[in-house]
Each structure stands twice: as structure tokens, then as C-alpha cells.
Amino acid sequence: MAKKTPTKRPAPEAAAKPPKPSTTAKRAAAKPQPVSSTLIESDDVLPGAAGHQPPVKAARSKKAAPEAAPAKTRRRGKAADPLLTPAEQATSDQPGADQISAQTLLPDGDNNPFRTGMRRSRAPEPATLVIFGATGDLARRKLLPAVFGLWQDGLLGSAFNIVGVGRQEMTDEQFKDYAIEALNTSKETDTPHPGSLEKFRELLYYEFGDFGADDVYERVKTQLDEAEDAHGGRKNALFYLSTPPSLFEPISNGLGRLGLQDQSEGWRRIIIEKPFGRDLASARHLNDTLHAVWNESQVYRIDHYLGKETVQNLMAIRFGNAIFEPLWNRAYVDHIQITNAEDLGLEGRAGYYEEAGVVRDMLQNHLMQVVALTAMEPPAAFDADAIRDEKVKALRAIKRIPIERVAEVAVRGQYGPGTLDGEHVPGYREEPNVQPGSVTPTYVAVKYEIDNWRWQGVPFYVRSGKRLPKKVTEIAVVFKRPPLGLFPGGLERNVLAFRIQPDEGVSLKFSSKTPGQENQLREVVMDFRYDAFGAQLESPYSRLLLDAMVGDATLFPREDEVDQAWQIVSGILEAWDAASPNAVPAPEFPNYDAGTWGPDAADKLLGPDRRWRRL
Amino acid sequence: MTAATSRLKPLGPLPTNVRGAQRTLDELWAQTDIETRAYTGNIIALTEPHYQGRIQEALTGLEGRYAGRQIIAVMQPSASGRMSIDAELVPQQGLYIERLTLLANPGQLRGAILPLLRPATVNHVWWASDDPPGGPLLRELTEIADQVIADSLRLDIPPARQYALADLGWSRSAAWREALAQLFDSKDAASVLGQVTRLKVWSGGKNDRAARLYAAWVACTLGWKDLSAVTFVRGDCERQHGDLCGVELSGPGVRFTLKATGKEGVRSTVKFGTANRQTSMMVPSMTLAEGLGRVMARPERGSVFEAAWTLARASLAEAAPESQ
Numbered sequence: 001m002a003k004k005t006p007t008k009r010p011a012p013e014a015a016a017k018p019p020k021p022s023t024t025a026k027r028a029a030a031k032p033q034p035v036s037s038t039l040i041e042s043d044d045v046l047p048g049a050a051g052h053q054p055p056v057k058a059a060r061s062k063k064a065a066p067e068a069a070p071a072k073t074r075r076r077g078k079a080a081d082p083l084l085t086p087a088e089q090a091t092s093d094q095p096g097a098d099q100i101s102a103q104t105l106l107p108d109g110d111n112n113p114f115r116t117g118m119r120r121s122r123a124p125e126p127a128t129l130v131i132f133g134a135t136g137d138l139a140r141r142k143l144l145p146a147v148f149g150l151w152q153d154g155l156l157g158s159a160f161n162i163v164g165v166g167r168q169e170m171t172d173e174q175f176k177d178y179a180i181e182a183l184n185t186s187k188e189t190d191t192p193h194p195g196s197l198e199k200f201r202e203l204l205y206y207e208f209g210d211f212g213a214d215d216v217y218e219r220v221k222t223q224l225d226e227a228e229d230a231h232g233g234r235k236n237a238l239f240y241l242s243t244p245p246s247l248f249e250p251i252s253n254g255l256g257r258l259g260l261q262d263q264s265e266g267w268r269r270i271i272i273e274k275p276f277g278r279d280l281a282s283a284r285h286l287n288d289t290l291h292a293v294w295n296e297s298q299v300y301r302i303d304h305y306l307g308k309e310t311v312q313n314l315m316a317i318r319f320g321n322a323i324f325e326p327l328w329n330r331a332y333v334d335h336i337q338i339t340n341a342e343d344l345g346l347e348g349r350a351g352y353y354e355e356a357g358v359v360r361d362m363l364q365n366h367l368m369q370v371v372a373l374t375a376m377e378p379p380a381a382f383d384a385d386a387i388r389d390e391k392v393k394a395l396r397a398i399k400r401i402p403i404e405r406v407a408e409v410a411v412r413g414q415y416g417p418g419t420l421d422g423e424h425v426p427g428y429r430e431e432p433n434v435q436p437g438s439v440t441p442t443y444v445a446v447k448y449e450i451d452n453w454r455w456q457g458v459p460f461y462v463r464s465g466k467r468l469p470k471k472v473t474e475i476a477v478v479f480k481r482p483p484l485g486l487f488p489g490g491l492e493r494n495v496l497a498f499r500i501q502p503d504e505g506v507s508l509k510f511s512s513k514t515p516g517q518e519n520q521l522r523e524v525v526m527d528f529r530y531d532a533f534g535a536q537l538e539s540p541y542s543r544l545l546l547d548a549m550v551g552d553a554t555l556f557p558r559e560d561e562v563d564q565a566w567q568i569v570s571g572i573l574e575a576w577d578a579a580s581p582n583a584v585p586a587p588e589f590p591n592y593d594a595g596t597w598g599p600d601a602a603d604k605l606l607g608p609d610r611r612w613r614r615l
Numbered sequence: 616m617t618a619a620t621s622r623l624k625p626l627g628p629l630p631t632n633v634r635g636a637q638r639t640l641d642e643l644w645a646q647t648d649i650e651t652r653a654y655t656g657n658i659i660a661l662t663e664p665h666y667q668g669r670i671q672e673a674l675t676g677l678e679g680r681y682a683g684r685q686i687i688a689v690m691q692p693s694a695s696g697r698m699s700i701d702a703e704l705v706p707q708q709g710l711y712i713e714r715l716t717l718l719a720n721p722g723q724l725r726g727a728i729l730p731l732l733r734p735a736t737v738n739h740v741w742w743a744s745d746d747p748p749g750g751p752l753l754r755e756l757t758e759i760a761d762q763v764i765a766d767s768l769r770l771d772i773p774p775a776r777q778y779a780l781a782d783l784g785w786s787r788s789a790a791w792r793e794a795l796a797q798l799f800d801s802k803d804a805a806s807v808l809g810q811v812t813r814l815k816v817w818s819g820g821k822n823d824r825a826a827r828l829y830a831a832w833v834a835c836t837l838g839w840k841d842l843s844a845v846t847f848v849r850g851d852c853e854r855q856h857g858d859l860c861g862v863e864l865s866g867p868g869v870r871f872t873l874k875a876t877g878k879e880g881v882r883s884t885v886k887f888g889t890a891n892r893q894t895s896m897m898v899p900s901m902t903l904a905e906g907l908g909r910v911m912a913r914p915e916r917g918s919v920f921e922a923a924w925t926l927a928r929a930s931l932a933e934a935a936p937e938s939q
Contacts, residue, residue, distance in 0.1 A: 112805045113836045114796035117919030125800045154790050154897040157797045193879055193899075531710065532653035533679050 124549035125267075126159030127236035128227045130220055132251050133243035134164025134206070135178060138273065142304075143242060144179050145188040146541035151203070152196050155546060163223045164206045165216060175206030188539050211243075211250045217258040224260075235266035238548055242273055249289045256293030263298075271300045271548055274365050275356065276557075279573055280566040287559050296559055300548045305366040306555040307540025310504040310530055314373050314475065315387075317498070317506060324496070325378070327479065329454045334493060335606075336460045337476040337613055338370055341468035343420055345594070350433035357440045358412075359569055359576070362464040368395070368565040369557065370500075371460055374475055375450055384553040388561060395564035397452040403582050406575040413443030413599040415467040416590030425467065425594045439578050439586040442466040445602035446572070461606060467594035472615050473500035487519050495613070504537070505529035623711060627703030631715075633727050639702040640713050647704070647711065656737035658682035658911065659728055659756060663744050664689055664718075669903070670743050674714070675707055676904030681911035684713040684733045690744065690752070694720045698727060721752045728756065737761045739911055740778075747771050764910055767924055768824045768931060784825030784857060785920055787906040790898040791829060791859050791873070794881055797896065798871050807887045810866040811837060817850030817861035817874075824927075825857055831927035832919065833864070842930040853878045855900050873898075 129147065131139055150156050164175050180201055183189045205223060209216030224235045239255060241248055252270065255261055261268050272290070277283025290299055305311055318324055327333070340362055346353055353361065372391040379386040401409055416427035428434060428442050443465030450460065479494040495509040506528045511521040530537075547555055557565075575584045591599040597612065606612065626646055631639035644652070658681070662670045667689050674685050685705075698719035704711045715731055717724060732738060740756045742748035742765040749771025757763055760778040763770075767782040799805040814833055818826035830845045850860025852875040861874040869887040876882045881898040885891070901909065 112796060112799040113808065114792070114799055114833075116836070117917070118792065118796060152897060152899070154793060154899050157800070157896060159894050195877075196879075196897075199880075199897075528653055531680075532655055532683070533681070536678065536708075 124155075124157050124160070124546070125236050126157060126227075127238060127266075127549060128161045128163055128224055129238050129240065129545075129549075130163045130165060130223075131240045131242055132165045132211070132247070133241065134175070135166045135168050135170070136242055138242045139164070140178075140182040141186050142188060142539065142541045143240065143545070144182050145186045145190070146539045146545055148183055148192075148196075148200055149190040149539065149542055150546055151200055152190060152193060156549070159227070160203060161223075161227050162204050163220060164204065165220060166206070166208050167211065169208050170206050172204070172206050176201045176204045179204050211247055211254060214254065214257060217254045217260060220255075221258050221260060224266075228265075236268070237266065238269050238271065238545075240271045240273075240545075245273075245275055245278070245286075248272055248286060252290055252293050261293050261298065267298075267551065268294075269298050269300055269548055269551070270294055271302050273302055275360055276301050276365070276562050277566065278355070278360060280563070280570045283562055283566045287563070291559075297553070299559070300553060300556045301558075301562060302544055302548075303365050303369055303557055304540040304544065305369055305500075306557075307542075307544040308500060308504075309537050310498065310500045311370065311373065312555070313504075313506075313530070314370075314498055319378050328477070330456055330458045332479055333455075333458050334478050334480045335458055335610060336374060337478060338367060338374070338460065338462040338474070339476070339613065339615060340367055340462075340464040340473045341470060341597075341615065342464075342466050343468060343471050345415075345425065345428070345467050346431045346434070348432070350431055353442075354434060354438060354440050357576070358442055358444045358464055358466070359572055363444055363446065363462065363572075364565050364569045365557075367462050367464060368568065369561075370475060371395075371398075371448060371462060372561070374477075375455055375460065377454070382554070384556075387554055388558045392558070392560050392564060394450065394452075395561060395568065397450045397455070398564075398568050399449040399451050401446075401568065401571040403571045403575045403584075406572050407584065409447040409449075409605070410572050410575075411443075411445040411599060411601045411605050412441035412576055412586070413445075413465065413592045413602070414438075414440065414586075414589040415442050415465070415592055415594045418467065418594030418596065420467065420469070420595040427590050427594065428466075429590070439576075439589060441576060441586075443468075443592060443598045443602070444572075445598065445605050447605055448568075461612075463598065463602060463612065465592075465598050468597055469595055470615065471502060474498060474613075474615065475500070476613050478610075487513075487521050489521060492521075492523050497613070503529055504531070623706035623709065625703060625705055626711075628701035628714075628716065629703070631700050631702045632698075633700065633730050636700060636702055636715055636731055640704070640715075643702065643704045644711075649711065652683065654683045654733050654736050655680055656682040656739060656911075657684045657686060657732045658739040658741060659686045659688060659732075660741045660743050661688050661690060661724075661753065661756075663746075664691055666743060666745075667716075671714075671716075673903045673907055675705060676902065677707060677908045677911070678905070679908050679912055680707060680710050680712060681908065682712070682737070682739055684715070684731075686728060686731055687714065687716045688724050688728055688752075689716065689718045690721050690724065691718060692720050694718065694723070698723045700727075721750065725752050725755055728752075729759065732759070739764060741907070742766070742770075762910070764907070766824060768827065768927055779917065780921070780924065781910040781917075782825075782828060782920070782924070783903065783906045783910065785828045785923070786910045787857065787901040788825055788829045788859055789909065790901070791862065791881075792832060794873055794883070794896055794898045795833070795862060795864075795871075798873070798883055798885055803890065804871070804885060804887065807869050808837065810869045810887070811864045811871070812866035813844050813846070813864070815846045815848060815861075815863040815865070816859065817848045817852070818857075818859050819850050819852060819854060820857040823847045823849075826859060827927045827930065828920075828923055829859060829862070831923040831925075831930070833862075835919075835922045835926055841933070842926065850875075855902070858900055 131143060133139060147156075147162060151160065164179070170178070180197055183192070183197060207216055207219040207223065209219070224237055228235045237260070239260070241251055243251065255270070261270075270290070277286050318328065369391075372394045375394040375397075376390040377393065379390045414428050417430065418425060418427075428440070429436055429438055443463070445461065445463040448460040448462065450456070450458070474497050476495050476497040479496070481491045481493055485491050492511055497507045497509070499505050499507070508526045509523055510526070512524045514520045514522045544555060547553070574580050574582050576586070577583055578586070587599075587601070591601075603612065626643045629639050629643065658674070660670050660674065667687065670687060674687070698717060701716045703714050705714045717727060719727065738760050739762045740753070740760040742753055742763070747769040748765040757778055762779045762781055764781045764783060766784070767780055770780070799808060814830055816826040816830050826847050827842070830842055830847070834842055834845065852860035854860060854875050859875070861872070863873075864871040870884070872884040873881050874884075875898075876895065879897055879899055880895055882893065882895050884893050
């Protein structure tokens, strides 16, 4: 791999002359106008505030009008600050004409009093975001738009840089072009303000090399040094591993070899994308590998489901209201249903999916997190450890599923040809790059039993599949029937349902008398949709990136959570792995048609008097 | 629930009256295919005829549907005839919101607004008038308000505990507070805060009340008893009127400056000890709608704001009386 000659950020020159004052500053300096308390002119008062209001500008919406103008290069090399002129840049951080003598530091100067009472208790300190796999699909579609949105909203602070790292040879300029193109084409990009893309472009740098060698990490280290030189502050860095899982270990080790995990000069954190291992043993190996370099407090395992507003709303509704929690137990709940249905097929991801299957793709991570959030006890506080402690306790209480219990509590399926939205779609085995006789499951339904006081005897049914009739994810708390039937007709169960996507919201199903002379009851649904607030939902990556930057790990699964999740599905994986010596032969695949709700056996899993919700 | 297609057409306005307003709104809803509605709150905007258009524009431009019912009460002291009420459904972010527009003298409005409120939800009361907020109508509405949004330094009603006081000038300076806080996220900068003895604030517009609240926030944070160490300067920058143009904290051997550059950027300069840093940051300007949305999104009591408000208010009382 060819080495790239490091380009230096503009070297600050000695500040022999002070910065050129701006027009504003000049005017202000020439004509200071202390206005004190007398400057009140009501014809220019903003109603409800001070000032004047020009016409309301267009609401900021996602990708309403991508900036068409091509980004221009402002300067060559590593411009440290896109809003500074070269002269201003040059004077930065140099003791100059108005050099100030050293001051005695206050003993309690570590705290920032301006953060007291602010909505965000902390903003990210000056930092560099280092994205490994910066030219990959995830970075292009999700990460770069999320970072841009945060930066444009002023949430990333004054000194922020992005260093893209990849194996692909590319110059800084080429990477800047690539990133701007990605922002212009991603549906997730916020509408850029005029000039924003050009300014953001100047924050981007690129390094490339072999992830198994030291060179590329040395250049990353140099980048951190330059960022510190340019902006002051410390060498804070967030390393985002947006790469195939096989590269997690070499990158982590490479960073460790160069001492880039060391926090003596600034905080260092590492984000690991899913999948975190492919089974319990590999997950534990990966944890061990990471911990050889990083403390657990530095490791952020990302599960973008936890960044979704409505997943977080589950905790808000459970623990922010008094009416739900008293009912949230075995005394009132008959069972829980968690559904994750996708109408899509493989979408070109056969290589990954043939290896992963639905259990690794959805059940072990996203859906296990949802189960944990649904089942957990109220945390002692809303902080990372308190919440994760409770999630781990819930996961630990899930009755293990050894291989001999798998047939009893789990159902697998694979879709065959069928019809979706009036269109014929191929079966899984007919998808490009899928083995003709593949036994990879595309559907799973499983019954979890939670052995604790709250949930004893309340099954959690979880199902997930591809090529189901529609895209929907929901958690349904199905309550017990009333103990006594006073009214004619059957008694129905109340259902409190949380829709995670789409149409995020909460609904409550209950019975009401129908109009007429008879006391006839009928089920009705009271519906709250999250879009009643009318606000744009932020990208989960945006929330999670910002949390990682400020060091809030609440929404990142901890080591023991991941371990527990793998333990829970290990028996299922072993039973369904055709290469395993304990493999249980797969049913006749395909066993459900594309466009249907999965195999019949899934219905039987619920037993008598229960059925999957018709969504 | 009001979600429907993103291309909603305004429905109405239809003339109505206090007793018939709900029925009229129901007739408009019947023209939609929407079966369920979610009520997220009421906002009562008290304004004057020449501001009516801007208030409507701001309410329509809200990015969040914080109040499903908007009541725009246009105060026309000279009005002597019957009060007029129009009802309409207005698209906002792909949803419908209910809007009732009342045109009457303040006396007539006193008995008209309360029956029009959607019950048992959050009530925002917005004094969107040039006159100092006060009078019997506003006093009456504060009784049912969860939040009063006003030019708070001119508020003629003592703040009460049952509602949160909000100020759009304060709201719109949030990004400036964030920017200043960022300067002191570095521990070395925070450690010299005790050496700051002076504050200078540059503001646009023709009054300094937003700047005064901002300065009071800084002063409270630094433990200053009053604003005697603060200088307010009329700024001239590209940012919207009413926005700040710059801030400078200084003292023996230390200087921290934020100066607007363009419409969205701010340049920071930090000098203390051997540190001499210049950098830039995004400090987005807030439109009226954005500022309004920000305060409506979280109508909670804000101890930080209240402390700043108290200090700023006291500074006005100590100064020469305002001419209204």
C-alpha cells in the first residue's frame, strides 16, 4: 500500500501582529455604545422578546433541498479552522504581542460552571472523530450525515475534526469530495445551510493503509497531534470501527500498539459496530481482545436500535408515568409479544446474511435489547450503569435454552417465492448469491421465560422475519382477561402496544359498549402517534455519536449484556447450525411464502387461546 | 392524530362563535380522512392587528406540534362591535393543527378564550405585543397557564409558581450560551474563570433586553451580585435583529471573546497564560418560530433562567426608568 505524505495543517506563524479586526469589531471599537438600561425602542421589539424578527425561514427538514453547488477547496493542506482567515489562523495559539503572563490556576478550576442547568450537561470537548471504514456503506449513508447534522446544529463544539481511515488509497481532497457527495445523496442528511457543506468539508482528512501494519496508526496519531496544535485543548479522540468484524481486532490492536488508547493526553473511546462476535465464544474472544487494549469504560458497542426515539420512549413511558408500572407484572400481564417484521428480502446482502441468518442479524442484538428494556426493573437512576445493571439482571433471568429445549420454544423459517405489494418476489434460495440448498433461517419465533418475581409465568414471544407482509416493529403487552364476564360475548384482552417503526407511537386496546339497547362490547383502540409532536426524529446514529462524544454510555450495551445475549441464543444457534455436530435437521424449507406472516409452526408456539397480533 | 399525507390543504377559515367553535372545528375535521386526533396543548397568542401576520407565520413555522390548538387573540382596543372568531385547520409539518382567530377588544376577549381551550392539556400563553405584558386579560390567563412566554423583563405581573416564565430572547440566545460554555469545557480555561472581572455584550436590534438576560446569566454564573461590571454595546453584524453579535469576558491576564462571523458562525478567541487560541464554531441563529418551538418543547421552570431574570430585572430597576 502506497504511503501518503502527511500534509501538515497550516503552521501557525509567530503572532507578531494581532488579528485583523472584523468590520463589526472595528465599528464596535471605533464607536462603543454602552446602552446600559435605557435602550428601549418598542417599534423594533420582537413580540415576546427583544429584537426584531425577519420572515420565518423555511423549516429545517431532512434533505428537502440538497445543496447543488459543488464544494470548493478553500485552501490546500490541513486547514484547521474553516471560519478563520489565514492571517487569523496564523496568529492562533502563538504567544504574540499581547501575550499574557502566566496566571495562578484556581484549585477548583476543573468544573465548568456555565454547564450548570444547561439542557446538555456536557458538550463534547474538542475532539477528533476517526472513522475506520470511512468509505464504506454505513459511513456514507448514516455516519457522515449524522455527524454533519450535529456539527451544523452547533453540537460538536469549536474544535472538531473527522479523520477518515480506509484501505483505499485516496487524498484528502478526494475524501472531501467523496464525503460531500455522500452528504448530497444520503436521504439522512439535514438540509444544509448556505455554505455549511463547504465549511464542513474543511474538517475532513483522510489516511489510508494496511490495518495490520503500524503506518496507518502512526499517521492517525500525527493527525491527533496536529488537531491539538491547531485547536488547543487535548488530544481527545473517538475511534469508530465501521468496518467488517474481521477488522475489529487488528484495528484495536494497532491502535493499542501505538498507544492511542492511552488517555493521559485526552480521552480515547472506541465504537464497535455490530455484529459483536458471531457466537458466544467469538464475542468473548473479541471482548478479551478489546480489553487487552481498552478499559470497558472506553468501549462503546453500538446498537442503533437503542438510538431510536421510540425505544427510548419505552423507558420514558414505563418509568415516567404512574399508571403503567403497577400493571407491568405477572398479576396483570398474560404475555408479551415483540414483532420485528421486514418486507424486504436480502437487498444484495446475501454474503452477510448467509453467514448471519436472522438470529445473529436481529434476535441476539436488537430484539434482545428490546426484551431487556421491556422486562427490566426500574433503575435506581437514569445513568449508564444503573440502567445497564437492570438490563443485565433481566437478561440473566431469562431461562436458558439448551439445545434440547430449542424445538419446544423456537421456530425457524425460510421464505419461498410469493407476492408482496402485488408483485411476485423470489424465494430466499432464488436470491442472488444464496446457496440453492441454503438452510439459513430468515424467520425466527421464540418463547422466552423470565424467571423472576415480576415475570414468572409470563412468556415473552419474539418473532422476526424477512419478506413478511409489511415493515413493522412493535412491543405488545397483552393483559389478562377480566376475571368475570358481566357482558354478553367473549371477554377480550387489553393490549398496550408500542410501535417502534413505522408510525412510532403507543396504542391501548380496550372494550367499549357499542351504541344501542344491548350491552354489547366491542374492542376499540386509543392511539397516540409519536408524530403528534410534529418534530423530525433525529437519526439514531446522531444521538449515539453525540452520547459517545460526551462519554454517556447509557445507550450502549455493556460487555455483560452482550455476553448474556449470546448465552441466551447459543443453544438455538447450535441446533440450527448445519455444521454443528448437535444440529437439528431443518424443517422442509421454504416453509412460508413471501408476503405471509411466517410458518404455521409459529402460531402453534403461542399455544391455545393466544395468537400473534394481526399487524 | 392528525397525520395524513404531507400535502395537506388548509381548511377554513369559517366564521364561528365561542359556543359554536368546537362544532365548526369538527365540521372541518370531517372534511379530512383523519379519524383520531392527539391533543398536545393549547397556545394562546395575545397580539395586535399589525403583528397578526407575523404571529400566524411563526405559529405555522413551528417545527414541533407542541400545541394542537392555536388561539390567536387579536386585541383591538377600539373594537366595539361583535367579536369575530374564525376557525380553521392549518397544515403544519404534515399535520393539521386547529386555529381559532379572535378579533375583539381586550374586555371581550376576557370571557371568550377560556371556553375555547382544549381541556386538560398544556397551556402556553404568549404575549406577542409591543405593550409591556400585563393587564387583566393576561392576568386571567396566567391562572390557567403552564407557561407564559413574554418579553419577561417588562412583565407587569409578578411571576407565580404555577407557571413557567419564558422569554424568546433568552431562548434564542441558547446557542450563544452553549458557545460560551464550550470555551470553558477545557479545564485550563475553566481554572482561570475567577480572574474574569468584566463582561461586554454586543447585541443587534434596538433594545438590549436579550443581551441583558444573557449578561445576567454570565453574572450569576460567576457569582456577581449585579451587572455593574457589564457593558452593553450596540452591535452590527449579519445575524438577525435581536440576536447577539459578540461577547467578551476579560480580566487581568485573561480574555475570552466570541464574535459573530456571518450569519451562523462565531469566532472565538481565548487568551490566558501562554494560551492564545482562535477557533470558530457554528452558532445557529434562531428564527422566531424556532425560538418559540424551543421554549414550547419543554415548558418547565428553569432555575438558571429565573436567577438570570431576577438579576437582569434588578439591574433595570436600578437604572433610569424606561420610557414606554
